[in-house]
Amino acid sequence: MNNKKILDTSTILESISDGVFSVDNDWKISSFNRAAEKITGVKRNDALGKYCSEVFRSSLCGDQCALRETLRTTKPIIDKRCYFINNQGNKIPVTLSTAVLKDAQGNVIGGAETFRDISEIETLKDQLSKTAKTGHLFSNSTAMKSVIAMIETIADTSTTVLIEGQTGTGKEVTAHALHQLSDRNKQPFIGVNCAALPENLLESTLFGHVKGAFTGAYENKQGYFSRAGSGTLFLDEIGDISAAMQVRLLRVLQEHEFEPVGSQKPQKTMARIITATNKDLIKLVEEGTFREDLYYRLNVIKINLPTLAQRCEDIPYLVEHFIEQFNTLHKKSIKGISSEALQQLQTYHWPGNIRELENSIERACVLSPSNYLQLSCFPFVGENCSATQILSQYDTGTESHLAKAVSTLGNSKKEAERQVIIEALKNNPSKIATAKTLGIHKTTLFRKMKRYNIPF
Incomplete structure (x- = not known):
């Protein structure tokens, strides 16, 4: 017998941060999760049984309704932008996705819609x-x-x-x-x-x-x-x-x-x-x-001009700007960056400053397997151990241990840089293009390749 606990659908829907609601074939709301309450300002009991247009007052209501289009074509709509008017009369920008609901026999019994509040992104x-x-x-x-x-x-x-x-x-x-x-x-x-x-x-x-x-x-x-x-x-x-x-x-x-x-x-x-x-x-x-x-x-x-390390408060703004820029340039649909990755970007020392950050975000946008940039998209940052972290691993009461700690720190940074160069060489057609991607001069690239014994 399987002793694993299985969460029911309602429990899952209540635990996510995206608003979720469903309608029946009469366009009346049949479910309404906690996040939907928070975003719209409408209580679940006040929403259930009402027409969705009465609750949301969306810019897409009527002929442009995304859920209506999905029920007509049976094709889902992903991340469509619009806005809702909440119960206080404020405009709430959101991205929404839709899907058809079917019973066990395959009969259409309504539709479901998820939506995400993007007010902070729009403000940025x-x-x-x-x-x-x-x-x-x-x-x-x-x-x-x-x-x-x-x-x-x-x-x-x-x-x-x-x-x-x-x-x-x-x-x-x-x-x-x-x-x-x-x-x-x-x-x-x-x-x-x-x-x-x-x-x-x-x-x-x-x-x-x-x-x-x-x-x-x-x-x-x-x-x-x-x-x-x-x-x-x-x-x-x-x-x-x-x-x-x-x-x-x-x-x-x-x-x-x-x-x-x-x-x-x-x-x-x-x-x-x-x-x-x-x-x-x-x-x-x-x-x-x-x-x-x-x-x-x-x-x-x-x-x-200050270095990027001296203005690390600006990294979230710069990352958002570069993601939008490279989404357009490379026809990508990156929605953002994980909090873990962003935190690491803000603690990295950025020797190449904003140009290095820009190149790193472009590379991550192009190679990311998901719609959100993760820490794995920035391998050089993941290897970026701070001096405090390295030193804390040793008893610094003796000079020999201190020397060992400093040596470890230096080797860690060198290996991280070596791996970044190797990865860049793989993803660029020439060494000149590689140098441009890394934000360094080609002669600097050649010197580093020689230092790290990277084949020419």
């Missing part, structure tokens, strides 16, 4: 839409709120701005926000990564060239300073430009004019210049590799 989306004009610079952290306040204050000026921050902290997004909030937003925004181009190509790209200036210059070509007009020119990785390029850029900032390569005729520029770097420019000035006068020309106003 509203917050995101309100910040769209600032390039999705939303934040709950004090450090980032001060950055946003600075952006709003200086956006409408023509002042040169220097943005400093680690790789992946959102320097280009910040530059876009400055442009979008300014009266230049109808003009071009042009960005260039100064570290990605050799000096001669960077010079031609920025200033343009005239026909015959060098081999292959078959015609006159406008540079970015010219094409930007009175818009914004964003120069990323400004700390990597050569000494000769520093001199040319200094003249632009001082005189607001430049000469195309091969020309001696100066041209005026009205573009606002925003620069960014992940390097310590003051240190470069002290070392003599960056001109002091150029530094002070660039550093009229400085914006320091």
Whole structure:
């Protein structure tokens, strides 16, 4: 005899957080669970026996009724969005799913509908839409709120701005926000990564060239300073430009004019210049590799971007934003992330900052076997043991045990990074694509592959 307890259907329905109700063939409510009471504000006894339209007052009532469509076609409807009006007259956004109810003989005896309150998600989306004009610079952290306040204050000026921050902290997004909030937003925004181009190509790209200036210059070509007009020119990785390029850029900032390569005729520029770097420019000035006068020309106003670890309060917002973004891009239907996974994401150190988080969410959305991202979707985070957790496993009263603990911590992080790289290599067509997915330069990828003995 089977001694296992079997829960009846009513017990199961009372234990879930989704609202569930059923109707008979006369469209009268025949069951109504506790979650349905909570979401609608209507007591079960007041709902039973009434027409569903009297209880829910849904945006889909009438000809657009999802349950009516299911009973007509016998096909279920999954996660359709609409809203209910609750007993207090408030609009409650929900997603609903429908199904046909049949008896043991296969006769249709009514229909069932489940619905989930998505008020919090809709509130978040509203917050995101309100910040769209600032390039999705939303934040709950004090450090980032001060950055946003600075952006709003200086956006409408023509002042040169220097943005400093680690790789992946959102320097280009910040530059876009400055442009979008300014009266230049109808003009071009042009960005260039100064570290990605050799000096001669960077010079031609920025200033343009005239026909015959060098081999292959078959015609006159406008540079970015010219094409930007009175818009914004964003120069990323400004700390990597050569000494000769520093001199040319200094003249632009001082005189607001430049000469195309091969020309001696100066041209005026009205573009606002925003620069960014992940390097310590003051240190470069002290070392003599960056001109002091150029530094002070660039550093009229400085914006320091915090790392993602310094603004971990924003991770839930960023995760929701990226899920929505990649659902659209990859035609996925990810509904959210488990609380366990989100908690781990908020404690991870994120060396690649927001770019690493974005890449991680994209990978998880593409590979997730379910509609909710689980901790298993982020293997590198699962391996992320904190120093406290590692040290707690040992008696740190002796130096030898402490050394063993520190060694274990280091090995754990290295193995986690090695596994992430191997997984990324499997899921990308090339090493360049792999580096892009990981948010690192290709040379960094090659160096790490060599360090971890990963076959090329």
